[in-house]
Amino acid sequence: DTAVSQTPKYLVTQMGNDKSIKCEQNLGHDTMYWYKQDSKKFLKIMFSYNNKELIINETVPNRFSPKSPDKAHLNLHINSLELGDSAVYFCASSQGHAGGYGYTFGSGTRLTVV
C-alpha cells in the first residue's frame, strides 16, 4: 500500500482554470505538508497542517487554499491558475512536528499550465 498518495499524477490545464490536487496518507501521521518544486528544482514548503489545524502558511498567493477534512487528508485547491504555477507539487506527512521525526513524501503531481 502506498504510504502517501497524490492524485492526479499529471495535470495539464489552461490559464484561469481552477484545479485541485488530493493527498492521502495511511501512516497514521498527524501532520501533513505541501511542498512545491519549481523548474530549478528547489523544494519550498507551502503549507502544513497538524491535526487538521493550519500551522504553517508560507508566503503563497491566496489563490492557493489547502483543506484538511481529517488527519489523513490534505487537499490543495488552486484558483485562477497562472503559467508560473507550473511545477511539481509534493505532499508529505510526519508523526509529530518536533525535530526528531522524518517526513514521508508522495510521488508528486506535475502541474502544467498552458
Added chain:
Amino acid sequence: DAKTTQPNSMESNEEEPVHLPCNHSTISGTDYIHWYRQLPSQGPEYVIHGLTSNVNNRMASLAIAEDRKSSTLILHRATLRDAAVYYCILRVRAQKLVFGQGTRLTINP
C-alpha cells in the same frame, strides 16, 4: 532558517563507500540533522536523522562531529540506484524542513 552547506556535486564508483559532507556551523542545541534524497522523477525520500550521536540504519550511517557543526552521510557500498540529489537539512523547533540545493551524487559503473 538554519543553513547548511553542501558540495554541488560528487562522483563515486559502484560498490565503493561514499562520504557526503555537510556543514552547519550555526546549528543550535535542539536542531536535528536530517538527510533526504531525491531520485530522478520521484519525491524526496527520508534517509536518516540524528541529534548528537552517530546513527546507523539499513540505508546509511550518519556521523556527527563532536561540536555538531558538521556531519557526514556515509553510503557503505554505493549502487547505481543511489544516484540522486542528497539534501542535508536542519530541522528546527518549527514544523518544517527547509531544503537547500543538495549534492548531486553520480555513481559510475
